Amino acid sequence: MKFRYILTAAALLGLVACNDNKVFEREQYKNVFGFISDADNMNSKVFSLHKAESEGYLSFSMGGTNNIKQDVVVNIVEDPELIETYNRNNFDQDVSKYAKPMPKDKYEITSLQCVIKAGQTGGVIPVKVRPAGLSPDTTYLIPVRVDTYDHCEINPDKCYLLYKVQTKNRWAVSDGTTSYTLRGKRRILGDQSELSMPGTKVLFPLTDNRVRTMVGNEAYEANEETLYRGAMILEIADNGKVKILPYRDVQIVQLDNEDPEYPNKFYIEDDGFNTYKTFLLCYQYTFEGVTYVMKEELRLQFNPDDEEDLDDETVEE
Secondary structure: OHHHHHHHHHHHHHHHHHHHHHHHHHHHHOOEEEEOOOHHHEEEEEEEOOOOOEEEEEEEEEEOOOOOOOOEEEEEEEOOHHHHHHHHHHHOOOHHHOOEEOOHHHEEEOOOEEEEOOOOOEEEEEEEEOOOOOOOOOOEEEEEEEEEEOOOEEOHHHOEEEEEEEEEOOOOEOOOOOEEEEEEEEEEOOOOOOEEEEEEEEOEEOOOOEEEEEOOOOOOOOOHHHHHHHEEEEEEOOOOEEEEEEOOOOEEEEOOOOOOOOOOEEEEEEOOOOEEEEEEEEEEEEEOOEEEEEEEEEEEEEOHHHOOOOOHHHEEO
């Protein structure tokens, strides 16, 4: 009797295992789609300020062992509540870090429908972006989610997307990663002794020919108070000549004839081994009641093959 019980239990275990295998096979073979995104369901795209309008894509991926046998029609909608949820979950009460909806006049989703064709593993919806006027200090998001679809399943974790728009120009990217090496000399106005100022400086794109950075070696912080009192603008002409301007409140005077080694110029430098973007700057500024004269070299090593917007007229060897 005991032997027969053991056989029955074994048979039941075999049946359960067989059913589990069938479920697993069905899960493998079924087609499931969703937005292509990274962490926080976000997908970032950098747009050049040298172009009035550029195109990006909201992309879908279709999974499954076999390709779909018929077209899948996916309809999406914009959903601002997705940004509110993202801000609450990531920043709570720190409103200064909140992402903002992309201004309506700065983009166009060309269609709210995507057709993933039979036999294909994905599809896209084009987005036209007009980046001029966007601030490098703001996180801009286009929030979309799937509204309706047919013929397959959707991945519930990938049913919405936060499309992040960033900007760049020839000298910097708005994500805060463009760090130039600083080799500077600073002296107090009226004093002849100069103090060496090594370090780094982060540059941010403002327009197609303007970048922003801090004066001297003043510390950068991503808040209005710091930027208003200590940031400057570098405006670069087609011939590489640089015009230095206050970002807002800082008192700054460009010195074009102070030192011929610092002629307020930008150029591309090739030393035979590496290529650098280089600024040679000279200016006078007042910070917290003290006036300084600053001479500085800013250099950033880069690969010219990775650049799409370089002006050959500013290249020097």
